[in-house]
Amino acid sequence: MALTDRVKQILSWYSSDNPGTQTNLARLLNYGALAGTGKLVILPVDQGFEHGPVRSFAPNPAGNDPDYHFQLAIDAGCNAYAAPLGFLEAGAAKFAGQVPLILKLNNSDSLAKMDHPISAVTGSVEDALRLGCVGIGYTIYPGSGARNRMYEDLREITLEAKRKGLVVVVWAYARGAGLSKEGETAIDVISYSAHIAAELGAHIVKVKPPTAHIEQAEAKKMYDKHQIPVASMSERIRHVIQSTFNGKRIVIFSGGETKDTESLLAELREMAAGGSFGSIMGRNAFQRPRDEGLKLLQEVIRIYKDAASSGR
């Protein structure tokens, strides 16, 4: 499939990468209903690991089946499906070549009490390659006292992934002793976290939608002094994207907590208006009956398609 000008433009930001990685990035941008638009909707399913199977799949028990999510991503026209080792391995052969895959390389569960927030590394670049993935995913917790271990593990994974032609997607979720609960989604913290992920070499950065709260006093001075607009969601999305190499890195946003469809779509329209590159939407999609989840994903895709058409 020929590349659109927009996809070519995006690839130009990653010109230091080898052709292998550029190929996989192109695959991601050229798959599904948003192919060629430069926008992305990704289906992630790591909630079974993170929150446990009953909290994740009781509302729609079909989601216990690993095949379910491959098929949902394919049918909805998502750009990719992302999951931990076990869930991907269970369907990778059966669905080989039908949807781009992203192997989530670290995960945390809700059973243990840890000294500092830190996920366990549960997969490897070699796993991603043998399963035919286009990329790997890794979660960092900026703000955690175990930050160095996470950044350093990611460094090694990133180096290997880039050498072997994979795309690196980084989930940047600030948390830890130095941050308030509210601060985890503060505009300054989200911007900073996204910037860190990009500095660590991420091709695609995933953050939560930011609030208007500002956590750090030193940052607040700057927002005030330079009158940076962060009142509306679209302003905040624009600010986050600017903070992440001035828009030269792909930044996508999670849907956040499960919520009703209307408020979810309204928020997404605001995010698209702010220039978001797309969404990563898990629970909101697979915790509904299949037809509803499918419909929702298609509506989300529609929002980004419209945004792309209007040049945002």
Add this chain to the structure above:
Amino acid sequence: MALTDRVKQILSWYSSDNPGTQTNLARLLNYGALAGTGKLVILPVDQGFEHGPVRSFAPNPAGNDPDYHFQLAIDAGCNAYAAPLGFLEAGAAKFAGQVPLILKLNNSDSLAKMDHPISAVTGSVEDALRLGCVGIGYTIYPGSGARNRMYEDLREITLEAKRKGLVVVVWAYARGAGLSKEGETAIDVISYSAHIAAELGAHIVKVKPPTAHIEQAEAKKMYDKHQIPVASMSERIRHVIQSTFNGKRIVIFSGGETKDTESLLAELREMAAGGSFGSIMGRNAFQRPRDEGLKLLQEVIRIYKDAASSGR
């Protein structure tokens, strides 16, 4: 030996694995009295390491001899015999080719006080290969503050084992500062632990029989809201298996504490009715005189054979 349809179906869930691992999985499913049924009874003997020799073998001192357990597993028609390095090494040459072996790669003793529950890694994939094993076993303690170390060691072992064609069996025993004693066998915790093991890439998951207790408040809400039945053992077994990739991973259950034969068999019948893939039975088998232990194992095998015939 030709594969039965059921074994072929089970192998289809592991289609991402290489032929080496599929061959060893087939060996496991095609050996002993349950060959071809898709059910498994495994004899594990790591109690000498875990609880000490006198607590393990005083009731039947013949069990001090490593040869004893090889012969018991062979004579009873078990699918496999699982033990730590020393016990396997002592008989692996003598009994070579007579019973599938699983090398238990980590173990804990009862002499030390540890900060967090965590076993020592006491063997390697290379040991498993040189001893002719079909697979390796590894214990994780979800809920432990040392969770990351265990998951990460397992990740490396799993990657190597799969590359070299071995089967990975994970013992998932929740324990640690975040859980009550009762919570270790709670239905939500057992389901979650089994799910984690599967996400970490286990081919076969081993858990304890779950109780009707629910440990985590967030999980309880889901059980209540969606009215998930967990009152009977067969319901709970069914729920655990559903939580472990909707039945697309082999889940087997331990016999638990030594108990009288009748209540043991009654519980096993319930578990079989719930769709259990089989049992892993150690102390209940080798702490009785040989003829009694042999008889018990054969009765257990009979229960699973009957379950398989009736399509459960």
Add this chain to the structure above:
Amino acid sequence: MALTDRVKQILSWYSSDNPGTQTNLARLLNYGALAGTGKLVILPVDQGFEHGPVRSFAPNPAGNDPDYHFQLAIDAGCNAYAAPLGFLEAGAAKFAGQVPLILKLNNSDSLAKMDHPISAVTGSVEDALRLGCVGIGYTIYPGSGARNRMYEDLREITLEAKRKGLVVVVWAYARGAGLSKEGETAIDVISYSAHIAAELGAHIVKVKPPTAHIEQAEAKKMYDKHQIPVASMSERIRHVIQSTFNGKRIVIFSGGETKDTESLLAELREMAAGGSFGSIMGRNAFQRPRDEGLKLLQEVIRIYKDAASSGR
């Protein structure tokens, strides 16, 4: 380009290094407006990582764009541009061959509370090579309880970098439980930190401008007894350079906190008079509008050019 006598003299101090490293050192000394003088002005941009994007780039939002800094360094005639992995990678292909690059291999953010000051290792020698860099940068915090981990990571990095022909630049910033805040820039501590960096094998040492404060009692006795002059900045710079292998290692100084242009240039003239090998100037350059930043860098370069002409 033929080497000047001064550059040949400087290279003679590094005669134990292989031709690859000497070549890259020559590239650094032979590039830009100060080529051949033996003086260096380097543009470093790691503030996005260290302090966050809003604190770094709000005063001049164009600085969010990674291309901006490459171009600024080129246009100003700097000897090199230094940045973390992400920022370098974003422009390394586009600006290939246009300015010597230094990959900053470790970084710290301002979100986490750490037990001891220690940066995360965020890049590798292999990254530096694939991005076409002439050298790598690494920050040590002498005085930190995590000192050994930093020195030992640096040892491995340095060994590999020298084997592969790269230049090693060490940022030596004393901090930690054993030092007062004022002590971090004390003349004895800065001298000691620069000496440590040189002993660890740095080719180029970067420290902050020292104050006349003396932190350690044992050191104070020596300053008093031997009447070592440290009252003026030029005396202190001379002392730091003497302490760093008697001037046989390149020592450059940061501009410190953002300040007004006049006091900045005045301080730099004092430093140049003391024999400084040059400056590494980030925030003072990129936090102004581009034309002002450019002008400032050129004035700084002029100061060192004059110093070189007058043989300092």
Add this chain to the structure above:
Amino acid sequence: MALTDRVKQILSWYSSDNPGTQTNLARLLNYGALAGTGKLVILPVDQGFEHGPVRSFAPNPAGNDPDYHFQLAIDAGCNAYAAPLGFLEAGAAKFAGQVPLILKLNNSDSLAKMDHPISAVTGSVEDALRLGCVGIGYTIYPGSGARNRMYEDLREITLEAKRKGLVVVVWAYARGAGLSKEGETAIDVISYSAHIAAELGAHIVKVKPPTAHIEQAEAKKMYDKHQIPVASMSERIRHVIQSTFNGKRIVIFSGGETKDTESLLAELREMAAGGSFGSIMGRNAFQRPRDEGLKLLQEVIRIYKDAASSGR
């Protein structure tokens, strides 16, 4: 030298080992005054490291000389001489081929206060090979909070040693926060420790002579219920050997604290009567004048020769 039936029988317990290891095990069993009997007396000299030179060698200063111990082992007809790196290296070339050597791979000194009992790893399998050793020795402290580190280091050493044809001798000395001082030599703890060493893959296990004390309540129930006889030393030795793979692993015992000759020999006769495979005797041998030490070792050897003749 042809192998006796007894030595062949012993080697049959190690039939999973490669011919290299079996050859070195045969060398050990076929050397010195006890050659062919299946009994072993080993001279260990690590007390200089463990307790310091003056506490070790002041009673017989000739023992400061590393040559002394090689010659003593040779002249007494011991099966092997075991010592740390330095002591072996000092004489390995001079005495090459004159006595089987065992390199002690970890050691602890009496100068430091450690958080948990754990020896430092002070030698490697490669050292053992270059010095011509038949095997390596390693000390574990079951009961220590640093248990996992020790077991895991041993696992790696054991794997390499077996791959390269060496014999693995494990010193199992229980100690740590979970045990009373008296418990360190309790019959249940000694049996358990010996079992652990065997499970970890030791070819030869070395423990202290057990007392009749029982440390763990759970174990005590078993001793009482099954009326296991542990009143006499010979009964206890028999129990330890049964607990160590039912006699299918070589278990040898230390002489313990320095004591008078008569009580020492009396205790050894009891141990031989209980089926001990032999003794490892250091301080009692080298802290006396050479002729006395030599005489003692020969008397000990005589006890085991007699035991072997009478089929124990």
Add this chain to the structure above:
Amino acid sequence: MALTDRVKQILSWYSSDNPGTQTNLARLLNYGALAGTGKLVILPVDQGFEHGPVRSFAPNPAGNDPDYHFQLAIDAGCNAYAAPLGFLEAGAAKFAGQVPLILKLNNSDSLAKMDHPISAVTGSVEDALRLGCVGIGYTIYPGSGARNRMYEDLREITLEAKRKGLVVVVWAYARGAGLSKEGETAIDVISYSAHIAAELGAHIVKVKPPTAHIEQAEAKKMYDKHQIPVASMSERIRHVIQSTFNGKRIVIFSGGETKDTESLLAELREMAAGGSFGSIMGRNAFQRPRDEGLKLLQEVIRIYKDAASSGR
């Protein structure tokens, strides 16, 4: 140069080492004013790292220059010059082949507060080889809670150094929570530390001159019971050497704190009388004006030359 009988005798103690290491040991013993005598005087300059440049070089600022120490060692006729990576690297090419070099592989600074005394590893065997050194130096702190890390790092370094034909020099300085300040130079502690260094595989052991204080009660009993003479310095030196493999390992002593020339030389004569193999003298040599430092070193050399002539 042909080897003297004394040098041949010394080499015979190291007969387990490969010809590479024996060659470098011979180079050390056959260089400078003491060539062939079996005595050694080594110039060590790691004080810049350990105490800082001003405390080290203010009394004689010429010492800031790395060339200074190479030339001083050469002119004085020292057997070798020992220093950390930076200082050696700065002159290794310029002075190649003019004096045997020892690369000090670990170092500590005086800026940080550490939990346990432990130096950072700041160089490697590969560094020593590329710089043309005859050996490497490593400091252990027996008595430190971080003992195991130091011994284990040294084990790996020693193994590699010996494989590659280098000489291993171990600085053994007892310190840590288990020792009083006075105990650090107690005769029992110094003897024990030297013995540990030798057991760890050191070819040359460096300790401080011992005092008559006895630190450990268990050791004191032995000194009293066996009436070991330690009242005079020469007796103590003799005892330390006896404790270090009965004189079959080279033991040299530091000059200790800076002191006046007469008392220094008097102490050295006592040490030589006790059979010391030589001295390692840093601060006392380079903190004086060059002619005085040179003269002092030559007087020290004279003392050892006389001692060698008179057969001590």
